[in-house]
Amino acid sequence: MPSRPESDHGPMWGPALPGEAGAMSYHDPARIPAGAPERRASPTLPSPILPSPTLPPPTTTSVPDPTRDLVARGLVMTYGRSGASAGPPALGGVDVTVRAGESVAVMGPSGSGKTTLLHVLAGILRPTGGQVLWRGRDVARMSDRDRTVLRRKDFGFVFQQGMLLPELPAIENVALPLMLGGVSRSEATARAATLFAPLGLSGLEKRRPGELSGGQAQRVAIARALVARPGVVFADEPTGALDQTTSAEVMQHLTQLAAHTGASLVVVTHDENVARWCHGVVRVRDGRLAGGSTTPLPSGVTR
Numbered sequence: 001m002p003s004r005p006e007s008d009h010g011p012m013w014g015p016a017l018p019g020e021a022g023a024m025s026y027h028d029p030a031r032i033p034a035g036a037p038e039r040r041a042s043p044t045l046p047s048p049i050l051p052s053p054t055l056p057p058p059t060t061t062s063v064p065d066p067t068r069d070l071v072a073r074g075l076v077m078t079y080g081r082s083g084a085s086a087g088p089p090a091l092g093g094v095d096v097t098v099r100a101g102e103s104v105a106v107m108g109p110s111g112s113g114k115t116t117l118l119h120v121l122a123g124i125l126r127p128t129g130g131q132v133l134w135r136g137r138d139v140a141r142m143s144d145r146d147r148t149v150l151r152r153k154d155f156g157f158v159f160q161q162g163m164l165l166p167e168l169p170a171i172e173n174v175a176l177p178l179m180l181g182g183v184s185r186s187e188a189t190a191r192a193a194t195l196f197a198p199l200g201l202s203g204l205e206k207r208r209p210g211e212l213s214g215g216q217a218q219r220v221a222i223a224r225a226l227v228a229r230p231g232v233v234f235a236d237e238p239t240g241a242l243d244q245t246t247s248a249e250v251m252q253h254l255t256q257l258a259a260h261t262g263a264s265l266v267v268v269t270h271d272e273n274v275a276r277w278c279h280g281v282v283r284v285r286d287g288r289l290a291g292g293s294t295t296p297l298p299s300g301v302t303r
């Protein structure tokens with residue numbers, strides 16, 4: 001059994017090592033330190049839609065690795081002008097680590113800062129303070145142009161309504177991120193086509209988004225988010241417009257395809273049934289992690 005060092009680094013995203021003396025169990029809420037992401041039991045998977053992931057299982061080390069993981073420290077986000085007219089911060093000092101290849105659900109009441117956190121992690125919003133470390137770079141300090149390139153190359157996105165381009169057939173919606181990255185139309189379309197069968201979308205390649213059901217459209221959006229093999233997929237209420245059964249199917253496809261390609265996953269959701277599909281849960285209240293503790297920086301990383 002691999003050894004897990006006694007951790008002074010707070011949240012650990014590696015799977016609990018059952019039976020190991022002193023190992024933190026993510027399945028026992030009483031043993032989770034304040035502010036640490038909860039570790040979730042795996043949902044019972046129906047029969048797999050995709051082949052099993054061929055990549056190594058998620059890391060079991062406890063110290064975040066900013067060269068592989070998405071590591072955010074001390075995130076502060078205040079909308080509007082600074083000074084007296086500024087409202088309370090939407091994020092008031094949040095630390096989150098999303099380990100390579102793992103999935104995390106972000107939960108919390110309406111207005112607690114979930115979407116703001118997702119947008120800051122994904123480089124859509126520049127935070128007022130703090131760091132977002134991704135593959136050795138601080139996303140928060142990149143130029144607008146570099147963040148645009150980063151979002152296109154390294155990140156994928158799924159939104160509540162899919163946000164597919166209504167005038168394009170499904171296959172072209174999926175191929176689009178590749179074409180924007182310089183891949184030829186024929187190769188992009190061929191690569192996009194390989195995702196339709198695993199996602200249960202065979203035969204729907206030429207349909208326009210308006211001719212798809214909500215669940216089918218979200219599966220097309222999942223294909224589009226993952227076709228360029230991003231390092232992280234960000235999903236904001238990806239099942240918010242779906243019924244429970246369709247929602248479970250979409251989450252199964254999303255988590256399986258992410259695992260198959262090795263992508264990490266950040267899912268904002270109000271739904272505990274959606275969060276069950278993720279390795280861990282971060283709870284946000286009033287712009288802070290519920291419990292309020294912060295995670296020390298990994299060694300070698302400075303604020």
Ligand SMILES: Nc1ncnc2c1ncn2[C@@H]1O[C@H](COP(=O)(O)OP(=O)(O)OP(=O)(O)O)[C@@H](O)[C@H]1O
Nearest residue numbers: 079080089090108109110111112113114115116117
């Ligand atoms: N563009 C904006 N300008 C000003 N304030 C904003 C903006 N976007 C969000 N806020 C405020 O920031 C806080 C957090 O909003 P956010 O959308 O992140 O919450 P949320 O948890 O995602 O909410 P919901 O679950 O309702 O979508 C709220 O008080 C909100 O009013």
